[in-house]
Amino acid sequence: MLYNERMLETYLHARKWLKPGGKMFPSRGDLHVAPFTDEALYLEQFNKASFWYQTSFHGVDLSRIRNAAMKEYFRQPIVDTFDIRICMAKSVRHVVDFLTADESDLHRIDIPLEFHILETGICHGLAFWFDVAFTGSTQQIWLSTSPTEPLTHWYQVRCLLQTPIFAKEGQMLTGRVLLVANNRQSYDVTMELKLEGTTIASSNTFDLKNPYFRYTGATAPPPPGNNTTSPSEAFWTQLDAQGARNAVNLVNGISVNGLGEASMDIGQPMLNTNLIGLGNQSNIIHPGCIPSTGRVQNTMNASAGYLPSSVTAVMNLVGGSSNNFLSTSTLQQQNLMNGTVYRPK
Numbered sequence: 001m002l003y004n005e006r007m008l009e010t011y012l013h014a015r016k017w018l019k020p021g022g023k024m025f026p027s028r029g030d031l032h033v034a035p036f037t038d039e040a041l042y043l044e045q046f047n048k049a050s051f052w053y054q055t056s057f058h059g060v061d062l063s064r065i066r067n068a069a070m071k072e073y074f075r076q077p078i079v080d081t082f083d084i085r086i087c088m089a090k091s092v093r094h095v096v097d098f099l100t101a102d103e104s105d106l107h108r109i110d111i112p113l114e115f116h117i118l119e120t121g122i123c124h125g126l127a128f129w130f131d132v133a134f135t136g137s138t139q140q141i142w143l144s145t146s147p148t149e150p151l152t153h154w155y156q157v158r159c160l161l162q163t164p165i166f167a168k169e170g171q172m173l174t175g176r177v178l179l180v181a182n183n184r185q186s187y188d189v190t191m192e193l194k195l196e197g198t199t200i201a202s203s204n205t206f207d208l209k210n211p212y213f214r215y216t217g218a219t220a221p222p223p224p225g226n227n228t229t230s231p232s233e234a235f236w237t238q239l240d241a242q243g244a245r246n247a248v249n250l251v252n253g254i255s256v257n258g259l260g261e262a263s264m265d266i267g268q269p270m271l272n273t274n275l276i277g278l279g280n281q282s283n284i285i286h287p288g289c290i291p292s293t294g295r296v297q298n299t300m301n302a303s304a305g306y307l308p309s310s311v312t313a314v315m316n317l318v319g320g321s322s323n324n325f326l327s328t329s330t331l332q333q334q335n336l337m338n339g340t341v342y343r344p345k
Contacts, residue, residue, distance in 0.1 A: 001077070001157045002031045002130035004208050006185050008096070009103045024098050026132035026143070033113060033128055034091035035173060035193070036158065037121040037223075038082065045073050045160060045212075074162040077189070077206050080214035081155050083222045084147045088123055088167065089115035109179040113193070117167045125160040125204075126177065126191055147220070155215050159191055163202045172196035184209050 002008070008029070015024065052066035094111045113126075131144040145154045167173055175193035182188050186209040194201040 001128050001208065002029050002096075002132075003106065003109065003179060004186055006106070006181060006187075008098075009106050012098060012101060012103050012106070015098075023135070025134045027098055027135040028133040029096045029098065030131045030133075031094040031096075031111070031128065032091040032130065032146070033094070033111060033126055033177060034087040035089050035115050035117075035123045035167075036082070036086045036125060036127045037088055038086055038124050038158075039122070041078065041158070042124045042160060042164065045076075045078075046070070048073050071162070074160050074204060075206055076210055076212040077208055078158045078160065078214050079155050079211045080158070080216075080220075081151055082127065082147055082158070082220045086223050087127060088119050088121055089117050089173065091127075107181045109187075111177045111179075113173070113175045113177065115173040117169055117171045117173055120169045121167065123161070123165045123167050123173065123193065125158055125164075126193075128157040128159070130154075151219070157211070159189065159204065159206050161191070161193065161202045161204055165193060165195055165200055165202050167195055175201075182209075 011024075018024065049066055049070040052062045052069045054062045092111070092113050092115065094109070096105075127147075129145045129147065131142055131146065134141040134143070145152050145156060147156055165173070172195075173193055174196055175191070178190040178192075179187040180190075186207075189206040189208060190203065191206070192201070192203040
């Protein structure tokens with residue numbers, strides 16, 4: 001989070017040595033706050049307290065401190081990354097101008113919140129990230145830790161509500177985030193949220209000095225249910241379209257499988273249904289998929305022409321003429337591999 005470790009106060013203090021008209025880099029900081037839904041993350045924290053349900057752990061009743069343990073787990077800010085599509089509303093931005101802000105402004109930071117819910121779901125807490133601007137003489141450059149940008153070592157921070165709030169599309173979620181500086185070079189954070197027009201409200205407090213580092217360095221997967229079409233059908237439709245364009249079996253330039261007219265465009269990529277690439281050709285089907293056994297694998301190049309992966313009697317006999325598209329060396333290799341001798345006429 002932008003304010004953690006209270007380094008910004010030191011940065012602002014150094015401004016007293018800035019000459020008149022001098023510049024500061026960064027020049028401005030924006031803290032973004034947005035409500036999010038993440039059932040898996042919530043259950044992960046919730047289930048950590050299962051250990052404390054035991055009533056006879058080596059003769060000790062742990063259930064008496066279960067509530068205290070649960071509260072402690074939910075007091076931890078979670079440092080990781082996530083897909084922006086889990087956010088339920090547009091983020092609220094809190095701006096700090098480093099050229100004009102005072103050190104005392106950072107001792108108590110009160111951020112009012114007002115979110116217009118864009119998607120129905122359960123609000124499990126608030127997500128935080130920051131952008132900083134480097135304002136030069138002719139242009140402005142931004143450094144962002146947004147979940148929409150390449151991952152940085154700052155990641156993002158999420159704070160969970162122990163009691164989540166169910167919100168519908170179109171409803172207004174209001175509240176505030178209060179950061180109070182402490183003597184441990186950090187902040188005590190209080191988060192309050194209320195669903196407008198109802199009595200539903202939830203709050204929690206956090207210790208920024210005691211985060212839960214959950215990050216793995218991997219890109220966060222998108223949330224389920226965000227596809228506008230069937231991913232399975234979209235994949236097969238794309239694959240069939242590639243096959244219709246490229247997997248045309250040719251003998252002497254004649255189409256023999258009814259997939260369309262022959263094309264001898266050697267620049268056209270061919271469908272590769274094997275997990276092993278052909279030459280410098282990349283795999284079309286992702287490793288781990290089961291390739292079709294009914295498709296003929298092939299490749300083309302300018303010197304050898306059209307080279308099917310297997311030579312059959314049908315390929316040699318259709319059209320009643322020799323297969324001029326096969327070089328002698330290639331044919332001999334195929335004959336040896338297939339265990340059957342076919343000699344061009």
